Each structure stands twice: as structure tokens, then as C-alpha cells.
Amino acid sequence: xxxxxxxxxxxxxxxxxxxxxxxxxxxxxxxxxxxxxxxxxxxxxxxxxxxxxxxxxxxxxxxxxxxxxxxxxxxxxxxxxxxxxxxxxxxxxxxxxxxxxxxxxxxxxxxxxxxxxxxxxxxxxxxxxxxxxxxxxxxxxxxxxxxxxxxxxxxxxxxxxxxxxxxxxxxxxxxxxxxxxxxxxxxxxxxxxxx
Ligand code: F6R
Ligand code: ZN
Numbered sequence: 550x551x552x553x554x555x556x557x558x559x560x561x562x563x564x565x566x567x568x569x570x571x572x573x574x575x576x577x578x579x580x581x582x583x584x585x586x587x588x589x590x591x592x593x594x595x596x597x598x599x600x601x602x603x604x605x606x607x608x609x610x611x612x613x614x615x616x617x618x619x620x621x622x623x624x625x626x627x628x629x630x631x632x633x634x635x636x637x638x639x640x641x642x643x644x645x646x647x648x649x650x651x652x653x654x655x656x657x658x659x660x661x662x663x664x665x666x667x668x669x670x671x672x673x674x675x676x677x678x679x680x681x682x683x684x685x686x687x688x689x690x691x692x693x694x695x696x697x698x699x700x701x702x703x704x705x706x707x708x709x710x711x712x713x714x715x716x717x718x719x720x721x722x723x724x725x726x727x728x729x730x731x732x733x734x735x736x737x738x739x740x741x742x743x744x
Contacts, residue, residue, distance in 0.1 A: 560617040565624075569658035569680075572613055572626035572703040579614045579625075583642070585634070590720060591642060593727065593742065594635025601634055609639050616710065624707040629662070629696040638662075638728055638735065642720070643693025645669070647713025653692065653706055656683040660702035663728050663735060665693045669718070673725050675737050678704060691719060695728045697735040 566575040586602045588609060589595070601607075607630065614625030632639045643665070646653070655664060655678070662678040668689055676684045678694065686692050696702035727740045 558619045560620045563615075563617065565615050567626060567658070567705060569703060570701070572611065572628035572658070572701075572705075574613050574615055574626060576615065577613045577625070578616045580611065582608050582611045584608050588642065591640065592634040592637050593740075594637070597635030607632070610641055621709060621711075622707060623710050624705065626658070626703060626705050627694065629660075629694055629702040631660075631696050631699050631701065633730055636730055638695045638697050638730060640665075640695040640728070641693050642716055643691055643724055645691045645715040645718060646688070646708075647715045648688075648709075648711060650688045651709045651712035652688045652690070653686040653708045653712065654683060655686065655692075655694075656705050657681065658703045658705055660696060660700050661698035662694055662696045662702040663737070665695060665724055665726055665728065665737075666690045667725050671725070675726065678702060691724065693719070693724055695735075697728060697730075 584606050586606045592598045610627055610629040612627050616623040630639055657678040657680055659680055664676040664678055664684050666674040723740050723743050725740055725743050726737050729736050729738050
């Protein structure tokens with residue numbers, strides 16, 4: 550007897566094959582899709598979004614995750630389609646983590662885009678997403694990904710299981726910066742509707 554009590558339960562080591570082109574993961578434990586009809590209020594031009602929903606309601610992004618019982622971390626991929634609505638590129642909803650002390654890591658696997666970040670206090674940042682780029686998202690920074698390329702943008706992410714998501718603030722106020730397509734190129738601009 551060592552006097553140390555029972556060892557905590559820990560998951561077994563695991564290796565998961567991920568397809569860099571599609572974000573598909575062998576043995577994933579969860580998956581969801583967001584279509585344009587799920588993204589009310591995300592784009593500046595709500596009328597253009599509604600028209601595009603009527604034209605076929607495409608899948609905008611798919612999130613695939615791998616989560617093990619008793620692990621403090623989980624990870625997954627997001628595949629974001631190329632395209633535009635009303636001159637804005639397809640993007641994710643964007644969120645703060647519910648816990649202000651939990652960050653995240655994003656690594657781009659294929660495609661190109663921009664990671665838009667901001668704090669509640671008004672700091673902003675934009676990071677280029679290209680294959681091999683790993684972004685450290687510190688605690689307290691909201692994050693949204695924008696596909697500025699002509700192909701799928703696929704990235705992997707790693708996060709604490711207890712980070713949680715706060716979608717409400719961004720759904721209500723938008724983010725301070727947005728990415729517009731001007732002459733076929735991405736331009737970061739101030740959001741005229743912020744606040
Ligand atoms: C998890 C995370 C990503 C996103 C995913 C979809 O904390 O940041 O897995 O959840 O890229 O984006 P949202 O959640 O903003 O719709
Ligand atoms: Zn996150």
C-alpha cells in the first residue's frame with residue numbers, strides 16, 4: 550500500500566485518422582451540419598441569405614468530433630464550403646467559450662481563410678488560415694472562421710471538454726470585423742451593424 554488512494558480513471562491513448570481534404574475522421578463520435586437556413590442573422594444581407602435558402606439551402610459547414618469519456622480534451626474538424634452571401638464569404642456562427650479561462654487551437658489542413666477574433670473588451674485580430682498554420686486562440690477571445698478561397702476550408706481544432714459555447718453575444722451584436730469580397734479579394738472591414 551502506498552497510501553495514495555485509487556488512481557483516477559483515464560482514457561486509453563488513441564490515434565484517429567483525419568482526411569485533410571474533407572475533414573472526415575475514422576471513428577468520430579459526433580457530427581453536425583449547418584445549412585444556410587440555420588444561419589439567420591449571420592450575414593449582413595439577410596434578404597440575400599433568404600433568397601439563397603430558397604435556391605437549395607446548401608450545407609455551409611460540417612463539424613466532426615472525437616470525444617473520449619473521462620478526457621479533459623476533445624478534438625475534431627470543421628469543413629467550411631466556399632461561397633458568398635450578399636458579398637460576404639461563407640463563415641461559421643462564431644462564439645465565445647462559456648468559460649472565460651478556456652482557449653482553443655486551430656490548425657488549417659486545407660484551403661484558405663481568415664480567423665476573426667475579438668475580446669469582449671474590444672480588442673480584435675485576424676489570422677490567415679492556410680495549410681499548416683496553427684492558431685492559438687487565447688481564453689476570452691471569440692472566434693469565427695471565414696472561407697475566402699475557392700475550395701473547402703478544413704481545419705482541426707482541440708479544446709477542453711468543459712469550455713462550453715456562448716453563441717448569444719455574437720448572435721445579438723455580430724462581430725466587430727467582417728470579411729467582404731471586393732473585386733474577388735477578401736477585405737476586412739468594420740461591421741456597420743456592430744452593437
Ligand atoms: C469549438 C470550435 C469549433 C467550432 C466550429 C463551428 O469550440 O471552436 O469546433 O465550434 O468550427 O463553429 P461555430 O461553433 O461557431 O458554429
Ligand atoms: Zn471554440
